[in-house]
Amino acid sequence: MSEQPASSAKTQAIKQVSSIWLVPIIAIGIGIWMLIQFMTSQGPEITLKMDTAEGIEVGKTEIKALNVKVGVVTGVTLNEDYSAIEVTAQMNKDAARMLKDDTLFWVVKPRIGKSGVSGLETLLSGSYIQLQPGRSEVDKRHFEVLDVPPVAPPDAKGLRLVLTHNEAGKLAVGDPVLYEGFTVGRVEQTTFDTKTKKAHYQLFIFQPYDSLIRKRTRFWLTSGVDLQMSAEGFNLKIGSIESLITGGVSFRVPKGREPGELITKQMSKFRLYNNLKDVRERFFDEYLEYVMLFDESVRGLKPGAPIEYRGIRIGTVQKVPLSLPTAREGFTNKDIPVLIRIELGRVNTHAHHTTLAELKESLDKEFKNGLRATLKTGNLLTGALLIDTEVYPDDKMPTESKYANYDIFPTKAGGFAQFQKQISSILTKINDLPVEDTLATLNRTLETSQGTLAAAEKVANELNKLLAKKDTQAIPTEIRESLQQIQETLNGYGPEAAPYQNLQQALDQFEQVMTELQPVLRQLNEKPNSLIFTGEKPADPIPVRGQ
Template sequence: MSDPSPPQAKKEAIKQISSIWLVPVIAVGIGIWMLFQFITSQGPEIVLKIDTAEGIEVGKTEIKALNVKVGVVTDVILNEDYSAIEVTAQMDKDAARMLKVDTLFWVVKPRIGKSGVSGLDTLLSGAYIQLQPGKSDEEQRTFDVLDIPPVAPPDAKGLRLVLTHNEAGKLGIGDPVLYEGFTVGRVENVSFDTESKKAHYQLFIFEPYNSLIRKKTRFWLTSGVDLQMSAEGFSLKIGSIESLITGGVSFRVPRGREAGELITKQKSKFRLYNNLKQVRERFYEDYLEYVMLFNESVRGLQVGAPVEYRGIRIGTVNKVPLDMLHSDKNFSNKEIPVLVRIELDRVKSHVHYDNLDMLKSSLKEEFEYGLRASLKTANLLTGALLIDVSLFADEKRYIRQRYGDYDVFPTKAGGFAQIQKEIASMLKKLNELPVEDTLLTLNKTLETSQQTLRAAEKVATELNSLLAQKDTKAIPGEIRGSLQQIQDTLDSYGTDGTTYQNLDQALIQFEQVMTELQPVLRQINEKPNSLIFSGEKVADPTPVGGRQ
């Protein structure tokens, strides 16, 4: 038996392109579409200049506007001179319309600032860069990142003002702007003009408080605690809690002054004063300047000290001391010049003058009548001085003088200087006294007294020695015995004593004898010879009325 023939394979023509290739083709197409979509969705690339890259991470740190992601950081490098960090960021397509000249960027991170605590949500998510869209028509791709968030956006409703001051560092960004203690704005920018050499502080006053800004509005620095020592004593003022920590600036139209028209122009300029007292004094714009020459010390006299007429303020000390015009080498003959202002408005509140010429003419006449200025102690605790003006009728006639470009206001030594002068005169008289001769005499007297004391001491010593002897100690006993005998003797002469009774009896007998001797004595007195010759016989007495 023969085997059958093996089966034959069928031959067919193979297709040139297999359907399996559709998968990569579709994948490529999708990739191209995705690439196209990515390219077309990409926004512009921007460069941000920042002082430090703290908290910034490539591919992680986002750029947000109103909490919506609009870009991401793609690169962080140092600039060419190593003065700053350049951060490159890829923005979304929709963010291109936000990138204008006035667009602002700042880093949002946890911070404790003057306006409170902010950025606490970044403790977990990390820091991000905040974008504030600009409104300008001009586009920009390079920006400087702010150190702190802006006070207000460029299109915020309110009023921006610029304050000027001779010194920088008076205010900081974010410091409050206060009206009667209420915060109505913030300091949003600080700069220094090298040409004018003045600091500029830009404020933003929120609406509707911008209506408080008038032409006569004045701004002054507000510290948390304001303690001043002046001729008027101590002055202590405490501001708000925020100003107590950070300070700030206050404003208002001074009381008693016209407000003027409303200020609506952006970035109008105002002067920044150091305190409210300086604001009040600067309103006295009409004044006469005089130089007062003092022979006494001006220690304690400060700029701003009052010039008073019998307790009524009429002016202000402007400069202490004024520049010395003389070139004398001998300081002992120099007078200290002080520049003062006699302010018209202060004087007008008590005596009416229409203008400065009338005031000047009146003062000239008063100088002739003895109007003089003198230094006076205003505060014993601080040692501050003021200038007191008063009339002295006994003053010599005034001769008008000039000191440089100023008229001289005549002066007189003050009360304290007079006391010093009197004390000096008294000390001079004391020095002229013969103190040396008096002291010599006193020394001699003291020496004599010392000798006397030494002699007395010697006598006392000898007396103590004498009293210490045995015989001396026995003397008091003998004296007591003698005194007792004397006392006994005296007692014997008392009414109860024998001697007294005998003497009394003898006196009685003597009295009887004298009574019996009286007729004899009378007879002898009448007839001295009666003792030799017998006397006449005495006739018998005849009774009256009897018969013979």
């Protein structure tokens, strides 16, 4: 049996890579491309600092600019000291050019504020973060979110100003800026400088009203209702409806003043005054300070009270009193010092032609001629006082000319104080009258008169007896008639006669008047001012609890 040879195997080369691997390779390539595309399409990551995370949701809260989505919130955490919220947001690539040093962020949500109602569209869609692009050249990635929306964007046309005041809280963001009652701007920002201890209020004046700002423009606080009571009476002013609710700030160039050049520089600084009256007062910055010494009550005299000369204001009261008595002096010094200032601009309407030295020299001459200051009532309802000046040629120059390094402005008691002194002098003279001695003398005179009348009555009785005798009747008729006339004359001074009755009645009335006058004299002796002022004040009412 023959063996058949074994068949030989055929070999063939196998491919190194299978075509099946193309699928994952393509998938990986697509993934890498998508990753690169995602990385290149993403913008920078920013951090926002907020006071609260109300309405902020991770992955849902969007960041918008002009109502276009430019980012989304990716994280919300507390900062290290738990004082604020740090929000992380992923911005789009195109938003990178918006993130500058002056970029602003704020949360858009329903608000009811001074400028009206806003953010109602977020009631259904939810809150979002609004971005206002900056114009600075400096990039920034960490921002603080504003509590309220800004008044105007950085590129808005207008003028930004800064007002300074010694107190904070005078204005709030959004308060109106008024010119003659018309809103021409808003308060943008309020800060407080701890170094200078002054508050700064940033305003934005809309165009074209920025042309109203001049070098001598003055700003003052505007309240809804301004009621002032002073020696000049009542002054009531009512602002716009908005300022009536929120207040604000007004400005203008005071009347009678040159406006000066136009202000175009951004962030120019001005002073903020409390009211228009302070604005007017500050224009009289050139003045002479004097001290007035009054030996009467200064109740009702307040700082800011006017100093007048025949109804024309020439100065202002600065401090009442200038100083209190020391422990060594006690109240032995009756004079109360009041610091005043005589303002150059008020004394002379052409003040730029007169210096303070000339004004002082003129006042010194007037003091020698009798220029004196007196207190007068400026308002009977409020009891406010003012200082009036007048020339009294009979008065001599006071011996003192200095008080605590201040020149003395001579004074004179006037008005009610002088009237009270005159009344007190009259009452003192009445009290010094010898009333008791006069009454005693009158009583003695009355007793003497009664004795004289009794003697006359006795003589008349004797004559009656004499005439009744027969011997007397035999006397010639002429003598008898003479005796009868004497008898009639003596009878005229008897108790039943009219002169005696009149004298007796007059003496009785005088004694009654003096008796009734004694309590009045006793009261005047104890309280000389009882003719002007009433008796003791009634007791204060005691409140009773309701049933």
